[in-house]
Amino acid sequence: MMKELLLAIAFTVISATAALAAGDLPGQAATTNVPGSDYPRVLPDRRAIFQLKAPEAHSVAVEIYGQTYAMAKGDDGVWSVTTPPLVVGFHFYSLILDGVHVNDPGSRTFYGTGIDSSGIEVPETGVDYYHKQDVPHGDVRIRLYHSKVTGKWRRAFVYTPPGYDDHPNRRYPVLYLQHGSNEDETGWTFQGHANLILDNLIAEKKAVPMIIVMDNCYAMRPGDVGQDPQIESPLRPNFPAFEAVMLQDVIPMIDATFRTIPDRDHRAIAGLSMGSNEALRVGTGNLDKFAYIGGFSGGMNGLHTDPLDPATAFGGRFKDGAAFNAKVKLLWLGMGTAEPKPFPAAIGAFRKMLDDAGIRYVFFSSPGTAHEWLTWRRDLHAFAPRLFK
Amino acid sequence: MMKELLLAIAFTVISATAALAAGDLPGQAATTNVPGSDYPRVLPDRRAIFQLKAPEAHSVAVEIYGQTYAMAKGDDGVWSVTTPPLVVGFHFYSLILDGVHVNDPGSRTFYGTGIDSSGIEVPETGVDYYHKQDVPHGDVRIRLYHSKVTGKWRRAFVYTPPGYDDHPNRRYPVLYLQHGSNEDETGWTFQGHANLILDNLIAEKKAVPMIIVMDNCYAMRPGDVGQDPQIESPLRPNFPAFEAVMLQDVIPMIDATFRTIPDRDHRAIAGLSMGSNEALRVGTGNLDKFAYIGGFSGGMNGLHTDPLDPATAFGGRFKDGAAFNAKVKLLWLGMGTAEPKPFPAAIGAFRKMLDDAGIRYVFFSSPGTAHEWLTWRRDLHAFAPRLFK
Numbered sequence: 141m142m143k144e145l146l147l148a149i150a151f152t153v154i155s156a157t158a159a160l161a162a163g164d165l166p167g168q169a170a171t172t173n174v175p176g177s178d179y180p181r182v183l184p185d186r187r188a189i190f191q192l193k194a195p196e197a198h199s200v201a202v203e204i205y206g207q208t209y210a211m212a213k214g215d216d217g218v219w220s221v222t223t224p225p226l227v228v229g230f231h232f233y234s235l236i237l238d239g240v241h242v243n244d245p246g247s248r249t250f251y252g253t254g255i256d257s258s259g260i261e262v263p264e265t266g267v268d269y270y271h272k273q274d275v276p277h278g279d280v281r282i283r284l285y286h287s288k289v290t291g292k293w294r295r296a297f298v299y300t301p302p303g304y305d306d307h308p309n310r311r312y313p314v315l316y317l318q319h320g321s322n323e324d325e326t327g328w329t330f331q332g333h334a335n336l337i338l339d340n341l342i343a344e345k346k347a348v349p350m351i352i353v354m355d356n357c358y359a360m361r362p363g364d365v366g367q368d369p370q371i372e373s374p375l376r377p378n379f380p381a382f383e384a385v386m387l388q389d390v391i392p393m394i395d396a397t398f399r400t401i402p403d404r405d406h407r408a409i410a411g412l413s414m415g416s417n418e419a420l421r422v423g424t425g426n427l428d429k430f431a432y433i434g435g436f437s438g439g440m441n442g443l444h445t446d447p448l449d450p451a452t453a454f455g456g457r458f459k460d461g462a463a464f465n466a467k468v469k470l471l472w473l474g475m476g477t478a479e480p481k482p483f484p485a486a487i488g489a490f491r492k493m494l495d496d497a498g499i500r501y502v503f504f505s506s507p508g509t510a511h512e513w514l515t516w517r518r519d520l521h522a523f524a525p526r527l528f529k
Numbered sequence: 530m531m532k533e534l535l536l537a538i539a540f541t542v543i544s545a546t547a548a549l550a551a552g553d554l555p556g557q558a559a560t561t562n563v564p565g566s567d568y569p570r571v572l573p574d575r576r577a578i579f580q581l582k583a584p585e586a587h588s589v590a591v592e593i594y595g596q597t598y599a600m601a602k603g604d605d606g607v608w609s610v611t612t613p614p615l616v617v618g619f620h621f622y623s624l625i626l627d628g629v630h631v632n633d634p635g636s637r638t639f640y641g642t643g644i645d646s647s648g649i650e651v652p653e654t655g656v657d658y659y660h661k662q663d664v665p666h667g668d669v670r671i672r673l674y675h676s677k678v679t680g681k682w683r684r685a686f687v688y689t690p691p692g693y694d695d696h697p698n699r700r701y702p703v704l705y706l707q708h709g710s711n712e713d714e715t716g717w718t719f720q721g722h723a724n725l726i727l728d729n730l731i732a733e734k735k736a737v738p739m740i741i742v743m744d745n746c747y748a749m750r751p752g753d754v755g756q757d758p759q760i761e762s763p764l765r766p767n768f769p770a771f772e773a774v775m776l777q778d779v780i781p782m783i784d785a786t787f788r789t790i791p792d793r794d795h796r797a798i799a800g801l802s803m804g805s806n807e808a809l810r811v812g813t814g815n816l817d818k819f820a821y822i823g824g825f826s827g828g829m830n831g832l833h834t835d836p837l838d839p840a841t842a843f844g845g846r847f848k849d850g851a852a853f854n855a856k857v858k859l860l861w862l863g864m865g866t867a868e869p870k871p872f873p874a875a876i877g878a879f880r881k882m883l884d885d886a887g888i889r890y891v892f893f894s895s896p897g898t899a900h901e902w903l904t905w906r907r908d909l910h911a912f913a914p915r916l917f918k
Contacts, residue, residue: 197629237626242632249645251563274675
């Protein structure tokens with residue numbers, strides 16, 4: 141029974157390989173495809189070609205970057221479409237097959253939007269800071285740990301920089317780096333390429349060697365329901381215990397396991413979107429533990445755009461700007477210029493409050509990118525060189 | 530544009546959570562589901578319930594374990610089916626939506642059968658050796674390395690046992706563990722739970738602490754085409770350089786990077802299916818490097834069932850049984866009793882050749898399991914305690 145299945149797969153792969161060898165296909169198979177898959181493809185002008193063999197289907201479309209493109213059926217039962225030029229970077233996408241959002245079998249999957257979703261990388265010409273290069277590479281360790289706070293086993297991805305194993309007496313600073321809503325601890329490695337970004341920065345001596353801890357932001361105590369009232373995300377409402385997990389479980393585990401420099405001057409926290417809210421909240425609420433704090437595409441006010449008064453907002457922790465500035469070595473906010481509502485107004489309201497309080501921060505703007513991974517790769521690439529110096 | 534998408538996802542997840550909270554669903558959500566997904570579910574008698582919302586579809590079915598079960602459409606546009614009791618263990622599966630094999634959006638994906646595929650874990654009552662338990666856990670490191678043989682960057686998953694970082698002067702034996710056809714270096718961790726199996730065995734003092742290197746069996750030199758003539762798999766034909774990669778790239782990299790005991794008495798090689806063929810070939814062809822050799826669901830003869838003469842087969846490397854027995858501390862062959870054709874006959878022909886040559890080996894039989902991951906978890910669980918003692 142399984143043999144037939146395996147042989148069917150074999151013939152599929154062999155015929156795909158033969159087509160590739162013929163060299164008659166335009167552009168390049170996306171780097172995000174499964175091995176041997178010729179589709180989707182990206183053309184030199186950033187148009188993409190999507191295909192699906194579906195002889196019995198009534199309609200097939202691709203949904204990417206907020207747009208839906210209908211696919212046309214060929215005589216061979218293969219549906220296809222060539223999109224307009226796409227924005228560079230990594231995009232989640234779906235095929236819509238007779239009304240159902242499904243993955244493209246030609247694509248690798250990446251956990252985001254709450255599912256293991258298809259994704260496509262549209263190359264940026266002349267940019268290689270998040271590519272594998274001929275430099276020393278750190279490891280990303282998949283680490284299990286038991287949380288006293290949640291009572292469950294949890295998983296962190298931990299980047300150790302090149303040379304970590306070769307210098308058993310050397311100690312390192314640590315960046316705690318959070319994912320966004322409906323993502324998990326894998327995102328910064330598999331979509332964000334945080335490890336490659338740091339490998340390249342360290343090789344260029346633009347960033348100091350550091351450990352990066354990528355944990356899962358979702359955390360509930362036994363019996364917890366609902367969401368953190370300080371963040372009010374409309375998304376998966378189950379991270380009320382994140383701060384406790386970070387302070388009581390993760391940081392002590394990391395400091396006990398890895399050769400860290402366990403003080404605030406050598407500890408940073410950052411995150412993206414929902415993770416930005418969490419990083420800013422945990423960071424600014426625990427200035428005895430963190431000296432560097434970064435928010436990528438998010439403030440501390442969730443999706444709210446109302447004005448914030450530094451005297452009262454967030455328990456008044458921003459009201460004394462001079463005291464805040466004296467303690468915090470770096471406060472960083474970033475976003476893409478193409479981010480959709482309500483992010484510009486929400487982040488704008490948060491920045492206005494910081495400005496009103498006289499708080500210093502770096503604002504980073506990513507040209508042409510939306511609420512997506514390329515914005516956050518660019519954030520990390522610009523943020524990491526400012527840490528621990 | 531993205532906001533609408535995110536909100537749509539949020540409502541889906543919240544409604545699923547509400548249904549779960551009501552406690553009115555039978556059985557358990559599969560442990561292999563994405564977070565918050567109630568389907569598929571497994572009932573106490575191992576029947577499984579699959580669902581897909583597809584109001585516009587004309588037919589939906591689930592294909593699992595070589596069988597196809599048609600799903601029925603409810604008034605709400607949700608298709609569902611309850612299968613007969615399933616065999617325990619991990620099964621890849623697909624939904625068939627209007628004739629197209631697609632993933633189940635409720636399931637995590639696992640790389641196998643050449644794609645990132647849905648998978649479902651059917652629990653084994655009373656068996657916990659591959660579960661997360663309250664024992665010390667090792668790390669699995671995602672390690673990049675450059676291959677001189679292929680000219681490319683490659684990726685290995687490397688398990689370091691509990692305590693590895695706490696004992697900087699201790700050195701460890703190494704098991705090189707290969708995946709099967711159309712799988713990759715992730716399979717032994719994400720489907721096989723090799724790390725958990727060893728964590729548990731080490732905690733019980735049934736296995737000695739060891740490093741496990743899970744590399745990618747697919748390897749081609751620049752210009753290579755076609756498959757290894759010694760294996761003749763009908764599957765993805767691109768691993769002619771595997772032995773060279775293992776001997777010239779992987780083992781030197783591992784011995785230079787990790788605290789190994791770099792001799793044959795502390796080096797094992799094993800694999801499953803196609804990886805069994807590769808492990809047996811590399812192991813028996815390099816007895817100066819390996820003292821322990823394991824083949825899980827495969828011999829060295831691929832899918833061939835013809836009789837093999839030890840005097841001539843495989844360059845005559847098995848003809849002197851006494852010499853082989855004197856060198857090899859363990860030769861292991863295993864398979865499931867429910868494996869389909871041609872595996873029983875092919876492995877039988879290989880065993881017959883070993884018997885004819887007077888070669889000692891352990892034969893392990895996994896009751897009731899097919900050419901699937903539970904067979905290989907059981908193999909590893911029984912094989913690892915015999916290593917390095």
